[in-house]
Amino acid sequence: MFNINKDEKVKILLVVGSSRKGSYNQLIADYLKDRYGDTIDFKQADLKSLPVYSEDIEKEDFPSVTKLREDVNWADGVLLLTPEHNFTMSVLMKNFIDWCSRVEHVLEGKPTMVTGATLGHLGTVMAQSHLRQALLSPGVKAIAVPNTEVYINAIQDRIKDGKLLDDKVESLNTAFINFIDYIKPDNGYCFSCN
Numbered sequence: 001m002f003n004i005n006k007d008e009k010v011k012i013l014l015v016v017g018s019s020r021k022g023s024y025n026q027l028i029a030d031y032l033k034d035r036y037g038d039t040i041d042f043k044q045a046d047l048k049s050l051p052v053y054s055e056d057i058e059k060e061d062f063p064s065v066t067k068l069r070e071d072v073n074w075a076d077g078v079l080l081l082t083p084e085h086n087f088t089m090s091v092l093m094k095n096f097i098d099w100c101s102r103v104e105h106v107l108e109g110k111p112t113m114v115t116g117a118t119l120g121h122l123g124t125v126m127a128q129s130h131l132r133q134a135l136l137s138p139g140v141k142a143i144a145v146p147n148t149e150v151y152i153n154a155i156q157d158r159i160k161d162g163k164l165l166d167d168k169v170e171s172l173n174t175a176f177i178n179f180i181d182y183i184k185p186d187n188g189y190c191f192s193c194n
């Protein structure tokens with residue numbers, strides 16, 4: 001369905017909606033890179049360099065926007081990690097979506113997984129819900145891959161010595177493996193067997 005060469009690594013673009021030093025969402029992205037980096041090709045989108053989206057400037061030539069489009073086009077799948085700010089996705093994440101929704105609709109047909117971490121109880125459920133809605137909007141038209149939902153609450157309790165503990169993020173790993181299996185069911189790494 002996605003025309004991926006059997007011998008190639010799956011290419012995943014990480015989109016982290018936080019620029020905070022010590023970001024928990026960045027920690028999760030780093031954990032996935034560490035854990036799966038041997039078998040999956042990861043890149044991370046640079047959201048901090050993007051201008052704030054406005055229709056007035058959407059056709060201007062920004063190197064950061066060009067690079068973003070190249071990175072999305074490169075990816076077989078896009079994994080979005082959003083903080084929850086005031087019951088919705090972060091500004092950085094929304095800015096990413098808006099840039100991807102205009103002039104070039106680079107997320108159209110792209111398999112996506114959404115997750116997010118918070119110190120609180122609800123695991124970014126509202127931010128993720130809004131983000132999934134935006135991914136399905138007419139200018140975006142991404143594919144929200146099923147069985148990849150995971151809401152990471154009380155993130156501070158899942159960390160020891162600055163690292164995520166494997167046994168505290170099992171549902172994250174299951175969701176991520178489901179995501180990869182959807183993109184490349186014959187991935188040859190037998191993710192679903194682990």
Ligand SMILES: Cc1cc2nc3c(=O)[nH]c(=O)nc-3n(C[C@H](O)[C@H](O)[C@H](O)COP(=O)(O)O)c2cc1C
Binds near residue numbers: 018022086
């Ligand atoms: C402006 C602001 C609003 C926030 N609103 C929420 C919220 O609605 N729900 C929530 O669970 N946490 C909220 N938080 C706490 C964030 O979940 C917390 O700062 C988290 O660490 C952000 O993710 P990061 O570590 O990746 O930056 C808010 C934080 C800020 C700074």
